[in-house]
């Protein structure tokens with residue numbers, strides 16, 4: 077089944093991964109700016125990273141027939157460093173006109189500190205000022221519930237924020253309700269251990285429905301699986317769900333959400349009916 | 350698919366037929382992990398992560414749905430106030446009540 081990978085850090089992945097993803101039916105990838113696993117020391121380092129995301133990576137993906145889009149920011153893992161965050165936020169606008177930039181992301185919180193919240197709000201203000209869509213990372217593990225609540229609160233402090241243009245990613249059983257009830261889009265991230273399994277993702281769909289929801293692999297330099305979205309489709313079939321429902325989650329919903337950005341060109345499915 | 354309709358889960362008997370073996374395996378893996386800790390001879394029960402895990406295991410035997418959500422909340426930080434500053438970069442999987450006392 078053709079699919080759109082809503083969250084993948086392809087700068088950390090190999091050419092073999094691109095090959096496999098293309099073979100599995102991946103037609104487009106959206107790549108949020110991420111933490112490198114170690115802290116970048118200067119804003120110049122971010123400039124190089126943003127050039128990689130806007131110039132180099134789309135060409136790399138195109139060799140496999142995959143569209144590559146990106147979201148720019150200083151990642152929540154680095155949000156504690158306010159001086160660096162301010163310097164990076166100032167540099168982002170000059171990249172926003174690139175053809176593959178969909179908006180600001182993945183912004184959010186890590187350990188839910190005061191500084192992280194300020195850095196998050198700086199990014200939201202930047203997005204709203206430039207009429208950009210927003211992709212949000214919610215914290216890991218024990219911090220997720222508290223962080224998701226704080227993120228929603230911070231977003232709602234901006235009177236002109238439209239939740240329909242914001243996706244709050246990495247939802248789990250205890251956070252999806254507050255995300256959907258407040259009008260946001262959400263992603264279920266399929267991870268081997270630290271987020272949801274494919275079985276739990278299908279459970280969540282059965283309990284909350286398939287509106288404003290997609291799934292993603294969030295594959296990066298850590299434990300993660302580039303084949304996660306096709307594995308989700310297999311689990312949907314194992315549970316007896318119609319392919320039309322799986323397709324809504326891995327194809328139609330991403331196109332509806334991303335289509336709000338005029339730069340997004342819906343890919344053509346080889347399996348369109 | 351359209352609207353807010355909820356897709357139906359597999360009928361119970363079919364779900365058991367399909368998923369019993371892999372969940373039997375998971376339960377045995379957890380049991381063996383606890384045995385391994387006992388064999389080590391150390392005090393693992395007072396580790397805040399293991400305290401949470403033991404409480405989570407008790408939820409498995411509770412009746413009614415919502416177990417996954419209840420277990421998520423056992424592992425979650427229940428506080429509301431943001432941390433004054435960053436304590437560590439990575440989450441550990443369970444909230445440490447002692448972390449608040451020093452803050």
Ligand SMILES: [Zn+2]
Pocket residue numbers: 083085108110182213294296
């Ligand atoms: Zn990510």
